[in-house]
Amino acid sequence: MHISDGVLSLPVVAAGWIITVALLVITLRWGERDKSIAEQIPKLSIMTGAFFVASLIHVSVGPTSVHLILNGLLGVVLGVLSYPAMFIGLTLQALLFQHGGLTVLGVNTMIMGVPGLISYAVFKTGYKRNISLTALGALCGALATVLAVILLAVVLVTTGEEFVAVAKLAAVAHVPIMIVEAIVTGFVVAYLAKVKPELLPVDLGDKR
Amino acid sequence: MTKEAVSIRDLNYSYPDGTVALEDINITIEEGERIAIIGQNGAGKTTLFLHLNGTIKSCDNNVVIFGKDIGQMKSKERIEKVGVVFQDPDDQLFMPTIFDDVAFGPINMGLDEDEVERRVRSALATVGLTGFEDRVPHHLSYGQKKRAALAAVLSMEPRILVLDEPTANLDPMNRASLIELINDLNRDKGITTIVAMHDVNAVSQLADRIYVLNKRMVAEGPPTEIFMDFDLLRENNLDAPDVFKLFSVLSCFGFNCESLPLSINEAVEVLTKTIEGDEKHVHLHIHEHTHEDLEVLMHRYDHHHG
């Protein structure tokens, strides 16, 4: 659901860049609390690569096939640094595969990245309330998709009333994707909890 | 009469970018044989294996397994006939538990729960991993992972077992036990085994017949014959087993035996037999041509001038 170049209006594109640049600055600063960013770059980059490759996986839904988005999972695993990771991932998608555009990178990163950040917060909060990790994962997967679709719709409609119907259609088209994302994210979180719990932003020490 | 397990006729395959991977491959393997396919990196071993169980489909119906074109088989039949164990166990174990990984094939075959359960237990017992059902594959040692990957294929109870580099990176104990295990499967269950190997020192322990692959099948024959052919080895960047080389050296010193041994065990046999047959002793001596012969021999085994 990445928007291509040439679709959005100048004010929307500019607003997208302002928000994304601000969030990049904030998240990169924040990500430096415990460890310098230089130390984290190699691991962060390679994991961004893993998410990039995972997002190339096709899942057939009815007659068409969709790509995994995994922005909720990205938020859960990478925390605040999911935002720069998303920015890099989308840059590479635009440059290497023409999924989405260059001028709209700010907007696209916001559409995908903000729900990722929210998923991270939800995951941490939900864990404190003793919700099962798998369910939380599924919730974050679904939530991140829904939020992304809402943001997409807002961005389109802000560009022009002409997009109202398009935005509605896009929202409907994403219902199956939301379900797929929820299930896959749930399973990934369950897998990570079992195999590499330190990748989740919660301390499983007492629950394992 | 034994049955033909594998029959490949004039198989050609190119990668999507046009590079030729396999050219004019012809193979016939009888049921119950132990085969090794040797060849350097990039010789096409993996591609050939993927044809063997129909993961890559040839358009010309030229891969025939037990008399039936593999292209015509349903997925279940295909994987029941040929099981492929790849080299890196990390690529093959992706489920949260060993049980799930070993059950993966049987579940895809559509077997019922009890049968899946039975097969998992039996496969794990075969490879010596009973009790590991709930362990996380990723946390196992390399040797254990290697055996788990084998169990995950054995649970499909294939008639033909294909293994890519089964002994690579294993320590001596794990290597010895894996070789024994593969041979047991061949002997006790009559499974046809096909291995691809770099480690020529272990080849003779796992194969009675060798194919040398280098995009084409450049040679075929029993190990001793293959390792005798210096030019063949040189051209295909292959080595002879150390024991074999050493007996070639001994023969320069006048040691004569019927056929050169390929492993330590064979060497002991050959030595005992030769010495006993030769009135309880053998002379090693330096004759007229010894130094010359040695020089030629060592030059042939030297890979720097390859």
Place this chain on the structure above:
Amino acid sequence: MTKEAVSIRDLNYSYPDGTVALEDINITIEEGERIAIIGQNGAGKTTLFLHLNGTIKSCDNNVVIFGKDIGQMKSKERIEKVGVVFQDPDDQLFMPTIFDDVAFGPINMGLDEDEVERRVRSALATVGLTGFEDRVPHHLSYGQKKRAALAAVLSMEPRILVLDEPTANLDPMNRASLIELINDLNRDKGITTIVAMHDVNAVSQLADRIYVLNKRMVAEGPPTEIFMDFDLLRENNLDAPDVFKLFSVLSCFGFNCESLPLSINEAVEVLTKTIEGDEKHVHLHIHEHTHEDLEVLMHRYDHHHG
């Protein structure tokens, strides 16, 4: 008097989760030595290597390189002293082009552009990859990647070169040329080389002295001594080289030589010398204890009962 290149005293290290990785390690390596560290998977080789160049810092100042505590060294000095080549070349070729990868160390050392350029050319020439400057790592073969990773360390011109499994997964030609290359660096440039290896058949070609690691240093000595010690090998799940085993077998048939050879080349020497020294011939014969001795020997080499 030669200088001490490496001196480690009472080194202990545990992983963050509490598992002990290294215990009471004591090592002294003289400048210019060729050392092999052998041990099964998980014996702690990688952890030890990370201490050697200060990537993991010990708190007790017990890793001393050329007389100086590595914990006190600046980054530049550290990497100039000790270069580590890890096993998987993909982990070490992280830059966009081979040039950038080989230049990575020198640039971090703060060298000027001309010197960086000179070192890159020289390192690439040493490993035989001249002309590969602008290639991307993804398009190299495994053997080329392995050599590029070595070049990326050589460009820092370290006095001590540490290599983790330099020959693993290489075909005979690449293995032979890499072994030759490492030995050239030792002989011509006086670089102290420390290798970790599984492949005991190649160990003697790369080391004059062996440490056996199993969290602790369980043994130390020249290869022949180490491989003679059956119990040591058994306990640490190690194998002896095939050539060595075969000469043990020959000794059961009455072949006597001063020290058992470890490689084919040594074997030729030993045979020639022994036979020439023994009035141009040697008797192999079955004596009273031959069969008995053979049985004991073969049982000792059999890893199934380990």
Place this chain on the structure above:
Amino acid sequence: MDYPEIDRYASLDSPIHRFDPRAKIITFVLLLISFVFVQKISVAFLALLFSLLLLLVSKLPIRFILKRVQIVLIFVLPLLIIMPLTVKGTELFSVFGISATREGLWYASLIVIRSMAAVILILTMLGSMRFDTTIKALYTLKAPKTLVQMLMFTYRYIFVIIDEFLSMWRAMSAKGFNPRTNMYGLSVMGNMVGMLIVKSYERGERVYQAMISRGYTGNPKTRTAFAMRRTDYVLSAIFVGIAILVHINTVMM
């Protein structure tokens, strides 16, 4: 899954290939920004023609371009159907009681033309230099260091991870796995994604160690031998001129 071969034809020779990478990036991005906000169909069409002209000059194979343009078309072409039917305005024609409007068609056409011009520009720019050159040019252009480094390392390891993914996929197919969109199929996919993440995390640790042991300080430099020549300045001036002209034109009309 294919490797990202965006720079497959970077070794061709053309004025665009020879254009200084830094100047190329700046001027093409300027053209891009200029073209995507054009408000008149006629001007947008001219912009598209100009993009096509650059493409023609670059000698990049048409098949390479088509395959990639297609991806954008899948996204924007539906607008040509949806918008005329949903946007209010002057009726153009009507079928079965559903009417299509001139405004809808106009707006959708504008978007399609602009995005075509944009994607062709981007493909011409990226297709005519190696991707590592693009990254290095961004470095020398003082793009934020952290982000450029991430871009560089991520790009490098995409190839390694794709290989890992393909090996896993082969092993799964060899065990009769059929990717279906049901609970089981998605659970397997979830595990596979999980495994990719775990492997990458561990590789990240190893790569970091390898970097530290070669003196990594957080600022890897790379070699660049960029040099602006006279033709580079001329080309740049022309491109910047066109980027501005497109909008002066709009304002004046």
